[in-house]
Amino acid sequence: MSASPRLSTLAEGLRGSSILGIAAEVRSLVKTGHDVVDLTVGDFSSKQFRIPQELEDGIVDALRSGESTYPPPNGLETLRQTIRDFYVRRLALTFPLESVLVTAGARPAIYATYRALVDPGDRVVFATPSWNNDYYCAMLGAVPVTVACDASTGFLPTADQLRPLVRGARLLALNSPLNPTGTVFDAEQLLAICDLIVDENDRRGAAERPLYLMYDQVYWMLTTRDAQHVDPITLCPEIAPYVVLVDAISKAFAATGLRVGWAIAPADVIKPMNDVVGHTGAWAPRAEQVAAARFLADHESVDRYMDNMRRESAARLDAAYRGLVTMCADGLPVEAIRPQGAIYVSARFHLRGTTTADGERLATDEDVRRYLLHAAGVAIVPFSAFGAAADHGWFRLSIGAVSVAQIETALRSLRVAISDCVAD
Numbered sequence: 001m002s003a004s005p006r007l008s009t010l011a012e013g014l015r016g017s018s019i020l021g022i023a024a025e026v027r028s029l030v031k032t033g034h035d036v037v038d039l040t041v042g043d044f045s046s047k048q049f050r051i052p053q054e055l056e057d058g059i060v061d062a063l064r065s066g067e068s069t070y071p072p073p074n075g076l077e078t079l080r081q082t083i084r085d086f087y088v089r090r091l092a093l094t095f096p097l098e099s100v101l102v103t104a105g106a107r108p109a110i111y112a113t114y115r116a117l118v119d120p121g122d123r124v125v126f127a128t129p130s131w132n133n134d135y136y137c138a139m140l141g142a143v144p145v146t147v148a149c150d151a152s153t154g155f156l157p158t159a160d161q162l163r164p165l166v167r168g169a170r171l172l173a174l175n176s177p178l179n180p181t182g183t184v185f186d187a188e189q190l191l192a193i194c195d196l197i198v199d200e201n202d203r204r205g206a207a208e209r210p211l212y213l214m215y216d217q218v219y220w221m222l223t224t225r226d227a228q229h230v231d232p233i234t235l236c237p238e239i240a241p242y243v244v245l246v247d248a249i250s251k252a253f254a255a256t257g258l259r260v261g262w263a264i265a266p267a268d269v270i271k272p273m274n275d276v277v278g279h280t281g282a283w284a285p286r287a288e289q290v291a292a293a294r295f296l297a298d299h300e301s302v303d304r305y306m307d308n309m310r311r312e313s314a315a316r317l318d319a320a321y322r323g324l325v326t327m328c329a330d331g332l333p334v335e336a337i338r339p340q341g342a343i344y345v346s347a348r349f350h351l352r353g354t355t356t357a358d359g360e361r362l363a364t365d366e367d368v369r370r371y372l373l374h375a376a377g378v379a380i381v382p383f384s385a386f387g388a389a390a391d392h393g394w395f396r397l398s399i400g401a402v403s404v405a406q407i408e409t410a411l412r413s414l415r416v417a418i419s420d421c422v423a424d
């Protein structure tokens, strides 16, 4: 008689993050004395990017004055008001206060969106590569419906690609600037998708549950000089009843460990999301909420911090991108996409089917990743970790934990390692 499983069906099917698996491999190499330039994690090193001083001081002050108890499950009213004002001032978007839900970073906002809108068996549409939608679908028992994107659209989906997939779908999950590619939607592209959603909901009428859009704009403050962030509600106000915006202080303020994020959505959607956050205790810590409210209302400090943040991240993105483009110009089998936002550069290494100086044949992207890690000491993540098909040669390079000098070292080592590979 076969033993019955000890765990739930969900637990049996869950997969851990493959990016964190690669990060663990990097840590063990570093521990054994290897020099590695770590371009894997979608995070920051506090040696390179520190949180704003005012935010740090605000948290210490809040804790010292006893702000250490449960916050209200939907967030402190001062923070919710500040977020509302922040969006009015910076994105010209206006919402009632009941539309703002504070969460412990962007992740619980995303999870609560799925829980509030998607039933097991419902179809969720998203593009690949993209960040973690496959895991959220697995947790919900939702059916992932994916569209494979390529470099011709900056790896972002178009309305034409999505049109055949939205019939009967419950949720479309979009993200811009996009993790892993560092590319952004332009207004025309996003507006066409908004029109598609509005048309689909008009077609459904009141008898059928609507199609919602979850728009994750957690990197929106980190667009590069020549790119502009666009959001669905500004472009297409009629779409507002169907949109959940997701955001956080995590990326713009290098504050991934503080855990303050939020969702903005129609009040009837926020209500069950609030319950999910409350029942799972996924609210942001109270002292961080107090400090975030104070900091986000201090526009001078925010602007000063963002000027520096954008300058420092652009210097790193430019260094990586220029280095890759130079390799390409020198005839090496490398491509790159000019970064438009976030902390990522998309790079393609056409090394599959080549043989290394040690005689190893590189047959897969995973072989290429491991070779570049061990031969060049450069750690990168293949797009397959973001749900894309394996072996098309595209990788994410993240600049949040490294200096420009480290990027230059990485580029020199990559050049040698790539030059050592011989095509058949």
Ligand SMILES: Cc1ncc(COP(=O)(O)O)c(C=O)c1O
Pocket (backbone or CB within 6 Å): 042, 104, 105, 106, 107, 108, 131, 175, 178, 179, 216, 218, 248, 249, 250, 256, 260, 261
């Ligand atoms: C697109 C995107 N959304 C959300 C998150 C999660 O953000 P948080 O750390 O605030 O949960 C990440 C983190 O990498 C991300 O890349």
